[in-house]
Amino acid sequence: MPITLALVAHDRMKPALAGWVARHAAELAPHAIVSTATTGATIRAQSPELPIRAVKSGPLGGDQQIGGMIAEGEVHALIFFPDPLTPQAHDVDVKALLRIALVYDIPAAFSPATADLLVKGGLLNGPAPAPG
Known part of the structure; x- marks a missing residue:
């Protein structure tokens, strides 16, 4: 069963996320993607x-x-590549997004290494998780 995956990255990290997506395009194709x-x-x-x-x-x-x-x-997992070295004007919104991902206990990755582990762990192979 397809899942809906949210993809977000700060400006300096957008190329890294786009590269990660390109490497996993075949695995992502059956799923719904929402992004900023x-x-x-x-x-x-x-x-x-x-x-x-x-x-x-x-x-x-x-x-x-x-x-x-x-x-x-509606969103079952979050891949978010933040830029830890650049202050964000909308930092409050970023923290709220992280908080809601934690509150609803959805799988989340914040770097290419952890995103790879989610994929290798079967995130894109199993059924959509039940709402938290």
Whole structure:
């Protein structure tokens, strides 16, 4: 059964996320992908074959939109590559997204290494998790 995966990255990390998606495009293809607008555009440029539903960019509320989708059980996992060395103007929204992922106990990865482990662990092979 397909899952819905949210993909988010801060500006400096967007190329790393787009590269990660390109490496896993075949595994991601059967699943629904939702992404913040700018991250989604970066991913589309490298993996145009993947359908990506875009929400607003992070600073304009996209992080909050994805958080709401997690709370509603519409998003089953989060891959978020934050930039730990650059302050974010919308840091409160970022923290809220991380908090909601923890509250609803969804699988989440914050680096290419942990995202790879989620894939190797079968995240994209099993049924969609029950809402937390």
